[in-house]
Amino acid sequence: MTADVIVIGAGFAGLYAVRRAVSTGLSVLGIEAAPDVGGTWYWNRYPGARCDVESVDYSYSFDEALQQSWTWSERFAAQPEILAYLRHVADRFDLRRHYRFGVDVIGAEFDQEAGGWRVRTRDISQGGESSHAAQFFVCATGCLSAVNRPDIPGADDFAGDVYFTAAWPREDPDLRGKRVGLIGTGSSGIQAVPIIAGQAERLVVFQRSANYSIPMPNRPWSAEEQRRIREEYPERRRMSAYASAGTPHGTYHKKALEADPDERIEALWRRWREGGVLFAKTFPDQNSDPAANDVAREFAEERIREIVHDPVVAADLIPVDHPIGTKRICTDAGYYATFNRDNVRLVNLRREPIDAIVPEGVRTGAATYPCDVLVFATGFDALTGALTRIDPSGPRGARLRDIWADGPVTFLGLMVPGLPNLFTISGPGSPSVLANMVLHAEVQVDWVIELMLTARRLGVHEVEPRRDAADAWTEHVAKAAEQTLFPKASSSWYLGANIEGKKRIFMPYAGGFGTYRRHCEAVADQNYAGLVLTTR
The missing domain is CATH 3.50.50.60 (FAD/NAD(P)-binding domain)
Structure with missing residues (x-):
């Protein structure tokens, strides 16, 4: 043809x-x-x-x-x-x-x-x-x-089930009563962790590099909101047409350090409550000025420490290798709070890297973690x-x-x-x-x-x-x-x-x-x- x-x-x-x-x-x-x-x-x-x-x-x-x-x-x-x-x-x-x-x-x-x-x-x-x-x-x-399929020694030897978030089965596997190991804490891992934790007997999250995630305050659109959205679509599209990110959302009207401290906190709380990737664009200089970025970064890190009960786990969940927003900010529905559950454990691979995957689970330099299921949230x-x-x-x-x-x-x-x-x-x-x-x-x-x-x-x-x-x-x-x-x-x-x-x-x-x-x-x-x- x-x-x-x-x-x-x-x-x-x-x-x-x-x-x-x-x-x-x-x-x-x-x-x-x-x-x-x-x-x-x-x-x-x-x-x-x-x-x-x-x-x-x-x-x-x-x-x-x-x-x-x-x-x-x-x-x-x-x-x-x-x-x-x-x-x-x-x-x-x-x-x-x-x-x-x-x-x-x-x-x-x-x-x-x-x-x-x-x-x-x-x-x-x-x-x-x-x-x-x-x-x-x-x-x-x-x-x-x-799909990124990382070359980890022993991966073919694992005796349990293996799934990739990037190629998930059309029928959801039954994880009830299973010991699950999840490798990767990018966007897909962060979205999957709270749900898998609610199904599995035990979940071990293997984190190589921590990412910032902002709660996603999702909700149904009301009938009135849907009516208004249809009415306002032309203007919404006009505002998006040449916007920085192709959406109608702008940034705060002042640079971060031009606003007084109370203004900055109010602007950050507003974006935190709006949720998602918009937090990375709270201030117009947030992704270009290190001092402005620090304002947003410190605010987010305070929220993580408030949510996660164990200060050691909270510290492990806070990124140490990048300014906030320079890796895509993730969005979640209860990710940080999931680590307060008794059946969830975080393994910091920077402290104890994976040596190999073995038939019974994942072996690091410090321990072997038994798993019935491995989930690779390793992206693309x-x-x-x-x-x-x-x-x-x-x-x-x-x-x-x-x-x-x-x-x-x-x-x-x-x-x-x-x-x-x-x-x-x-x-x-x-x-x-x-x-x-x-x-x-x-x-x-x-x-x-x-x-x-x-x-x-x-x-x-x-x-x-x-x-x-x-x-x-x-x-x-x-x-x-x-x-x-x-x-x-x-x-x-x-x-x-x-x-x-x-x-x-x-x-x-x-x-x-x-x-x-x-x-x-x-x-x-x-x-x-x-x-x-x-x-x-």
Whole structure:
């Protein structure tokens, strides 16, 4: 089959890419490894999985009728509701007919003679391989989709059941009466711990690096709130369109140290009660000025000490290796209080690292912890992993792994030099995980589709960024990060620190979503300056 566009992925970005392309008259083939739509929200079904952006913002804005017809039940939607929403979108716009599900992409090569991509796939259940051709190749593979399976000695020897939060079974395993060991305390681990603790006979949490987490005061939307949300949606979207994080929430009107102490505490309490990642944006200088960051950090640490009864455990739960917010702030429903339970134990792996996994459990330098079940909340090879595993190759033999050997190089976080007609959505060099991912996907996909249509109108067969333009954008991304405290979190997955051997480079664009959007618009307005458009 030859299509105009091949889209990998059926999450928020992939579905919108298919919808947008089809609506302009382009023929599209969608490819998805899962048996249905959902992307990240299909696979991430672990206990407690929930979005940390308010549901009314973490939704499509491109269709007013869709926006007005869907009712979110909660302030912060849980995985089942987000998945139901994406299935509803797929039904509403008849998107499944453009997809092949249960198909894994195993490689891709640019065929210069044909002027397009040949994408190789494997049927996951049947095992057969196929090849598909298209002029354009859109990788909506997700920032958080390539599961990180850490190489721990003895992992294959464990006699019990093993689960990954990033690839949780479709049917929840029964953990009642089980001794569970959970490795990893990032977002998924922090969300899962309170629920697993309430089911298991005993839970041991193995923590390598503590993370800051802010309570998520979730609640159902009232009927009046739902009415008001629908009424105010246009203004809410207008405020989000060029906002720093793609949501309508701003920061306090003064810098942290410009406010008097009482003002600062009041502002911090307000954000603590609002909950979630917004706490990282209480003050406008919180992520750039160490003194401002200390104000927020000390407040959060006081709250942890208030919640956790044992001062030693509280001290272990307080991060010592990064300013608050420079690793993504987690959100939770009772995480810290869970460590007051008699059936929960925290093991600080910096004091007693894991020696090996043994048949009966986990052995550290100090003890062996018996486990019937191991849960790996070890996250993803973020931002680049899903792309480098495909490792597409360009017309001059350049492979993505080689191009990115010293860190990802992109133009606007959308294109890669040496790989014409290939587009990356929500990947490195774009705000991606630092912004509202749904609005972010719409902006990027719209830019990509408009470029495709321009190429068709002009008779252009190949579009590719110049290497110097990509280098300049990549340098701009690095400088934007240097203006913040983000690089100080040396163990962050923003830098790839969770993946052995991965180059340590801050990958997202930290200059703000609105600034990024203006950069994209400027390039288009300047007739796609920085790109080489080739006709035959």
